[in-house]
Structure formats: structure tokens, C-alpha cells
Amino acid sequence: MKKVLAIGGSGMVGSRFCELASSKFDIVSIDEKTLDITDRNAVEKYFGENKFDSVVNFSAYTNVSEGENDRGNEEGLAWKLNVLAPGYLAEACLKNNIFLVHISTDMVFSGGKSDPGPYSEDHLIPEDSSVVTWYGYTKGLGEKAVKNILGEKACILRLIYPFRSHFEGKLDYLRKPIQLYKEDKLYPLFTDQKLTTIFVDDACRILERILEKGQTGILHASCTDLASPYDHVLYVLEKIEGKGIELKTGLIEEFLKTASSVVRYPQFGGLKTERTQEVLGMKFRTWRQMVDSFVSNL
Numbered sequence: 001m002k003k004v005l006a007i008g009g010s011g012m013v014g015s016r017f018c019e020l021a022s023s024k025f026d027i028v029s030i031d032e033k034t035l036d037i038t039d040r041n042a043v044e045k046y047f048g049e050n051k052f053d054s055v056v057n058f059s060a061y062t063n064v065s066e067g068e069n070d071r072g073n074e075e076g077l078a079w080k081l082n083v084l085a086p087g088y089l090a091e092a093c094l095k096n097n098i099f100l101v102h103i104s105t106d107m108v109f110s111g112g113k114s115d116p117g118p119y120s121e122d123h124l125i126p127e128d129s130s131v132v133t134w135y136g137y138t139k140g141l142g143e144k145a146v147k148n149i150l151g152e153k154a155c156i157l158r159l160i161y162p163f164r165s166h167f168e169g170k171l172d173y174l175r176k177p178i179q180l181y182k183e184d185k186l187y188p189l190f191t192d193q194k195l196t197t198i199f200v201d202d203a204c205r206i207l208e209r210i211l212e213k214g215q216t217g218i219l220h221a222s223c224t225d226l227a228s229p230y231d232h233v234l235y236v237l238e239k240i241e242g243k244g245i246e247l248k249t250g251l252i253e254e255f256l257k258t259a260s261s262v263v264r265y266p267q268f269g270g271l272k273t274e275r276t277q278e279v280l281g282m283k284f285r286t287w288r289q290m291v292d293s294f295v296s297n298l
Ligand SMILES: NC(=O)c1ccc[n+]([C@@H]2O[C@H](COP(=O)([O-])OP(=O)(O)OC[C@H]3O[C@@H](n4cnc5c(N)ncnc54)[C@H](OP(=O)(O)O)[C@@H]3O)[C@@H](O)[C@H]2O)c1
Pocket: 007, 008, 009, 010, 011, 012, 013, 014, 030, 031, 032, 033, 035, 036, 037, 038, 057, 058, 059, 060, 062, 081, 103, 104, 105, 106, 139, 158, 159, 160, 161, 162, 169
């Protein structure tokens, strides 16, 4: 059995991976309490003392809105965890001959009109930090740090709007609007925003295949078709509550014009997966199929 280190294994995506993949791999799950990956010396020491075949780095500074308060701050946590730490892990993996899978995000792309998605695996990441969130910008630099050190030896797996059926730690792309709907507090849902999304269990199966094959390069974990948040949320609520639900709608086009501060929501987002499906020999599912599985596991 391959020995796999899951860094950030207590997080929303990482903890599900540890549950689902434990029959296939000998998984060691750690988080900040065991190893602070922003400490370069600690990372070097940990890898000197512990042996692994592969490492999956799930850890990240993931608070997109709070991350904006740190914009431009190269001493901040988003910078340390999303830009510097992936480089420290890549150095340790190079030195100890370990296969690194670094988890990233669609938010490295703007989703804006001048560079619209859906994005293929080889689409260039924008250099200009002002077109993406600070979270997305730092995650893009983290990808570059891994690539600079490990070149084609590593795998970068981008996820997009993940949702899972159960997780105490935080809400996600679907569980949040479901909860707000039940509290009668659901905001208007954009009908003109186009995105893809991923059921975390599907992402975990993709990740298992990457680890089994030792697949390198930039890969995408996503459903195969675009839809709007309105489409996604109406479908899931009708599955749970029954037909005939009425939801407030809005237009992102209008929202972006009138927002009081700069917001960087992707209007034309989404990840393409053709290359990923081909190299992994897998057929990914549509968003409705994924939501059906999500609902049946609730
Ligand atoms: N959630 C999304 O919507 C989304 C979308 C696309 C891509 N992604 C990517 O998917 C990955 C997983 O996201 P997630 O939402 O599952 O993350 P999460 O729930 O925020 O979990 C983050 C994990 O990182 C660990 N961590 C934080 N600081 C650390 C440090 N200094 N050293 C070691 N570990 C540390 C945390 O452990 P502690 O609790 O001990 O701090 C936790 O286990 C990330 O790379 C993210 O960028 C997420």
C-alpha cells in the first residue's frame, strides 16, 4: 500500500479524502497542530524524519473575503500559506523523491469578460493581481512555486466550488444556500453567472486515480457542464423540498456595476476537464448527477 501524507486532512475536502481513500492508501493525516507548513525548517525536519510515497497538500488560506484585507501583504497568512508553503513542500518532495499533488482552485482565473472561462488545464494564469481575488492570486503564485521547483514531476489539481453532504467545520457552495433558504434568508441568485462545480466525493475519486497512476501536470476536477447558481440551487432545493419553489433572482452584470467596493466574482467561470479525463481514463459526471449523489447522501 502506498503511504500518503494528507496535509490539511482535517479540512472540508481533505477530511473526506481521508475517509474515502483509507482502504486504498496508508494515509497519514496532519494539520497545523502537527506541522506548520509555513515554517520551512519544520517542514524540512518533518520530511527528514518521516517517509512517504506521496503528499497531497489540501491546506490553504481559504477565506476569500477576509483575504482581501491582506491584499498586497507579503507578510500575511494568505501569502505565507498559499505562496511560500507550497514551495517549502515542493523542496522537501524534491529532496526526498516524493510525488506531490498540490490542490488549487479555479479562482486563479478571473472569470471576467476580457478573459472568460470555462478554462482549459493549460490556460494561462493572469499576472495582474487586480483581476482576481487575493486568495486566487496567492493560489496562482503557489502553483508557480511548485512548478518552478518540481517542474513536470508534480501534479496540480484545481477544484471548483466543491460541495459535500456532511461537514461540521464550514458550509459550502450548496449547504450554505440550503441553510439560508430554511432560515428564509436566501439572497437573490444570479441567473447570468456561469460556473462549474464538483461534488467532493467525485474530486476524491479523481485524486485517488492521480495517486494510483502517479499522474503529473495540471489537472481539473469539475463537473462537465456549465450552469448558474440559480440553476444549481433551484435544482437542489426542489430535490430536497419538492417542486414549485420560487427563488429571488439577480444579475451579476448589474451587481458588478453597482457594488460599493471592488468585487471579483467570476461572471464567466468554469473549468474544462477534457485533458484530465483523457489522461486519467475517466468519465466525469454532469452537475445534476453530482447533485443527485449529494442529496442521496444527506
Ligand atoms: N472550499 C472551496 O470552496 C475550494 C474551492 C476550490 C479549491 N479549494 C482548494 O481546496 C483545498 C482544500 O480546501 P478546504 O476548503 O477543504 O480547506 P479548509 O477546510 O479551509 O482546510 C484547510 C486545512 O489546512 C490546514 N492548515 C491551515 N493552516 C495550516 C498550516 N499553517 N500548516 C498546516 N496545515 C494548515 C487546516 O488545519 P487547521 O484546522 O489545523 O488549521 C485545515 O486542515 C485548498 O487548497 C483550497 O484552495 C477549495
